[in-house]
Structure formats: structure tokens, C-alpha cells
Amino acid sequence: MIIGEKIREAFGIRVLSLEAKEVKCTKCNLCSEYCPMSLDAQNMVQSGSMYDSECILCGECVDRCAKNAIGFRFKPVKIVLAGTPSVQAEHNAVPLFRRIGSVLRSKIGSQQTVAIGPK
Numbered sequence: 412m413i414i415g416e417k418i419r420e421a422f423g424i425r426v427l428s429l430e431a432k433e434v435k436c437t438k439c440n441l442c443s444e445y446c447p448m449s450l451d452a453q454n455m456v457q458s459g460s461m462y463d464s465e466c467i468l469c470g471e472c473v474d475r476c477a478k479n480a481i482g483f484r485f486k487p488v489k490i491v492l493a494g495t496p497s498v499q500a501e502h503n504a505v506p507l508f509r510r511i512g513s514v515l516r517s518k519i520g521s522q523q524t525v526a527i528g529p530k
Contacts, residue, residue, distance in 0.1 A: 413464070425485045425486065426485065426486055427468060427483060427484075427485055428461065428462070428468075428483070428484060428485075428486055429461035429462075429466070429468065429472070429473070429481055429482070429483060429484075430461060430481070430482050430483070430484045431455065431456040431458075431459055431460070431461045431480060431481055432456075432479070432480050432481075432482075433456060433457055433458075433459050433480070435478045435479060435480035436453070436456045436457065436478065436480040437477075437478055437480075438453060438457075439453075439477075440453045441475040441476065441477075442456065442471075442475055442476055442481060443472075445471045445472070445474075445475045446471055446472060447467070447469060447471060448463075448465050448466060448467060450463050450465060450466060452472045452481070456480055456481060461481065468483075470483065
């Protein structure tokens with residue numbers, strides 16, 4: 412999971428995530444009871460952060476919440492390239508192959524070559 416997160420961050424790929432609206436939560440605890448990963452989703456809603464590295468984004472908490480306090484959303488990630496300030500990435504703002512090339516150039520430098528694919 413951590414490798415996937417690093418790749419998404421490096422290439423600025425939008426991320427499916429859970430979003431919580433604390434004010435709508437009635438603390439019924441159904442979200443936590445039905446979580447297949449046994450996460451304490453109700454406390455995550457109360458804290459306002461639905462991120463947990465163990466979450467598989469199955470949507471059980473979303474389906475069980477009668478008050479719609481939990482929902483899915485796509486959020487852009489910040490792209491940080493060497494020598495440039497952080498910018499908020501919009502989906503398809505820069506074609507993926509350009510982002511890949513920029514990241515590779517910033518990581519390995521322009522003096523080295525990289526072989527991609529089978530030998």
C-alpha cells in the first residue's frame with residue numbers, strides 16, 4: 412500500500428478516498444461494526460480524517476451510514492518536482508507520460524539513461 416501511495420504522489424494521480432462530515436454523525440457505530448478490516452470508523456469520522464493505511468475502500472461504512480456522514484470522493488494530490496514549488500494537480504492537467512518523464516529526470520538526472528521494459 413505504501414509503494415502505491417508513493418507512486419500516486421510522484422505522478423499526481425487523483426486518489427479515491429473517504430470523506431467524513433462530523434456534524435452529520437449520530438454515533439450509531441454501524442460503520443465500525445460492519446468494517447471488514449475492524450477499523451474504528453466511527454472515531455475516524457469524529458476526528459474528521461478517514462485515512463487509515465489498513466482501509467481497503469470497500470464502502471461498507473458508506474453503505475451503512477443512514478445519515479450520509481461518510482462518502483467517497485476523488486481528491487487531487489500535490490505534485491512536488493525537484494526545483495519547483497508544490498502545485499495542486501488537477502486530473503489530466505499534464506499528460507501522464509510527461510509527468511513520468513519529469514519525475515524520472517528529477518530522480519536520476521539527465522546524464523543517465525533508463526531502460527524501461529523487458530530486456
